[in-house]
Every structure is written in structure tokens, then in C-alpha cells.
Amino acid sequence: xxxxxxxxxQVPVFEEAPxxxxxxxxxxxxxxxxxxxxxxxxxxxxxLKYLSGSTLVKGINGFEAEFNKSQTSFHLRKPSVxxxxxxxxxxxVSDYGGATNKLIFGTGTLLAVQP
Amino acid sequence: xPEVTQTPSHQVTQMGQEVILRCVPISNHLYFYWYxxxxxQKVEFxxxxxxxxxxxxxxxxxxxxxxxxxxxxxxxLKIRSTKLExxxxxxxxxxxxxxxxxxxxxxxxxxxxxx
Numbered sequence: 386x387x388x389x390x391x392x393x394x395q396v397p398v399f400e401e402a403p404x405x406x407x408x409x410x411x412x413x414x415x416x417x418x419x420x421x422x423x424x425x426x427x428x429x430x431x432x433l434k435y436l437s438g439s440t441l442v443k444g445i446n447g448f449e450a451e452f453n454k455s456q457t458s459f460h461l462r463k464p465s466v467x468x469x470x471x472x473x474x475x476x477x478v479s480d481y482g483g484a485t486n487k488l489i490f491g492t493g494t495l496l497a498v499q500p
Numbered sequence: 501x502p503e504v505t506q507t508p509s510h511q512v513t514q515m516g517q518e519v520i521l522r523c524v525p526i527s528n529h530l531y532f533y534w535y536x537x538x539x540x541q542k543v544e545f546x547x548x549x550x551x552x553x554x555x556x557x558x559x560x561x562x563x564x565x566x567x568x569x570x571x572x573x574x575x576x577l578k579i580r581s582t583k584l585e586x587x588x589x590x591x592x593x594x595x596x597x598x599x600x601x602x603x604x605x606x607x608x609x610x611x612x613x614x615x
Contacts, residue, residue, distance in 0.1 A: 417601050428504065428591065429543070429606035436601045475543060479601075486595070486602060487533070487556060490543040 387412040389476050391491035399499050400468055406461040406494045408450075408476030415481035418459040419488065420450055423473040432474070435459060446470070471498045502526040504607035506592050512613045513582055521577045521610045523592030532575045533593040533604060534567065536560070543591065549575065582614045 390409045398404045410416065417436055421429040433444025440452040450461045459476060473495050477488040505524045513519050525532050534546040548555040549567050564586075566578045575594075579586055589611050593604040 421606070426608065428506075428608040429593075431603050431605075434601070434603065477543075486531075486604070487545040487548060487558075488535070488543075488604060489545070490535075492542050 387414075387416065387478050387480075387489045389478055389489055389491035391476055391494050393494050394492065395495045395497060397497045397499060398466055401465050403464050404462065404466050404470075404496065406474050406476075406496065408459045408461065408491060410457050410459065410476075410478050412457075412478060416478040417481055418450075418452060419477040419479070420444065420448070420459070420461050421475045421477060421490075422446075423475065423493075425472070429475065432461070466496070466498050468498050468500060470496060472496060502605075504592055504594055504605050506590075506607035506610050508610060509608065510611045510613070512615065515584060515614055516581050519579050519582055519612065521579075521590050521592075521612070523575045523577075523607055524573050525575055525592065525594030526605055527573070529594035529596050529605070531555075531595045531597065531602075532567075532569070533595075534577050535591045535593065535606075536588040537591070537609075538585075538588040546577075579612075582612075584614050587612055587614045 388411045419434045420432040433442045435442045435452045443449045448463050473493045475493045476491040479486045507522045532549045537543045547557045547561045564580050589609045591609045592607045595602045595604045
């Protein structure tokens with residue numbers, strides 16, 4: 386069975402500071418990895434995904450994530466955050482080559498950007 | 501940009517009542533999903549649906565739940581006799597394909613409150 390762990394439930398950060406949101410996963414098979422963002426009163430929006438190839442993945446809004454197979458991690462980073470980045474961020478996995486593509490989510494990390 | 505829509509945004513019901521949550525997936529998508537998020541907990545997969553059949557369902561998706569695509573545009577989740585523990589945010593999603601790499605596009609959610 387797969388699982389996703391987001392250790393930080395909330396990350397406060399000042400505007401223009403760098404941020405890293407941590408995600409670790411557990412799986413007995415290869416997986417695809419995703420980061421979704423949820424702004425207040427909106428649905429989940431895909432930020433980026435790792436399928437294969439380069440371990441550094443760039444997404445929308447200046448975010449990037451690095452896949453580390455040995456550490457089973459997929460941490461999300463941004464070098465300089467804005468107030469508008471305040472949102473809930475979810476890490477998720479799905480089966481590589483599986484029969485279905487259900488997403489297994491972590492508990493989410495609330496990024497709170499302060500002026 | 502095409503988006504997944506859900507109605508209502510908030511539904512309040514009495515325990516034991518039936519509720520139907522509605523979703524309009526992106527028009528050229530063929531695969532549909534329901535997820536839910538109980539307050540403070542993970543987003544959890546409920547069911548996936550393709551070609552008028554359930555492709556996969558989770559343990560949560562018991563006989564109280566059913567899904568239907570009643571016409572060419574709507575995708576519904578019915579809970580026959582609601583329980584207090586069904587209170588959650590319910591997300592609908594759709595994707596073009598069922599491969600694990602394909603992006604699932606999420607709606608804004610319906611908040612279900614069971615009293």
C-alpha cells in the first residue's frame with residue numbers, strides 16, 4: 386500500500402523568503418508524484434508532477450520540486466514567496482503503470498505568507 | 501480554460517436523509533472520480549468511473565454510496581442515508597485518460613454537513 390507523509394501541517398514564512406514544503410512517500414512499486422495547491426474556496430489545482438527523467442521538476446507560479454528516490458522524498462520549493470502563495474499544498478502519488486490512477490494524498494501543508 | 505464544476509457548494513442535511521452531489525466534468529474527459537476530505541484529515545479517494553461503470557472503489561465507498569452519469573454532462577454522487585461521519589468536503593475530478601501520469605482536474609468541492 387502507498388502512503389504520503391507531509392510532516393508540516395503549517396509553515397509560516399515572510400514574504401520574499403524561500404520556502405520548502407516536505408513530502409515523503411512510501412510505496413512497494415514505482416509511483417508518479419504530484420503537488421496540488423488549494424486556494425481558499427477553490428478546488429485542487431495541479432502545481433507540478435514527476436513522471437520520469439530529470440529529478441528536478443518545474444511547475445507553475447515559480448515552484449519546483451525534486452524527486453529523491455533514495456530518500457523517497459518529493460519536496461516542494463520556491464526561492465521567493467508572495468502573499469498570493471498563501472494556500473494549502475497537497476502532495477500525492479499514483480501507481481506507475483497501474484490499472485487505475487487513484488491519487489493517494491498527504492494531509493496537506495498550509496503555507497502562510499506574512500508581509 | 502475548461503474547469504470542473506460542482507453544485508451545490510454547501511449542503512446541509514439531516515441524518516438519514518438522501519443527498520445527491522452534482523458535478524460537471526470537463527467535456528472531453530472520459531474518467532471521473534470522487535474524493536472526500538473530512539475536516540482536518542487527508543483527501544481520500546472514493547471511486548473512479550469510466551464508460552458507465554465503476555472502475556475502482558475504496559473501502560469507504562460502501563452500499564450507501566452510488567455514482568451515476570445520468571446524461572452526457574453530469575456525474576453524480578448519491579449518499580442514500582447520510583450519517584454524521586459523512587460530513588466532509590467532497591471533490592469531483594476528471595481526466596482524459598486513466599494512466600497514472602494523467603492529470604486529474606478537480607472541482608471546487610461541495611461541503612456536506614450532516615446534522
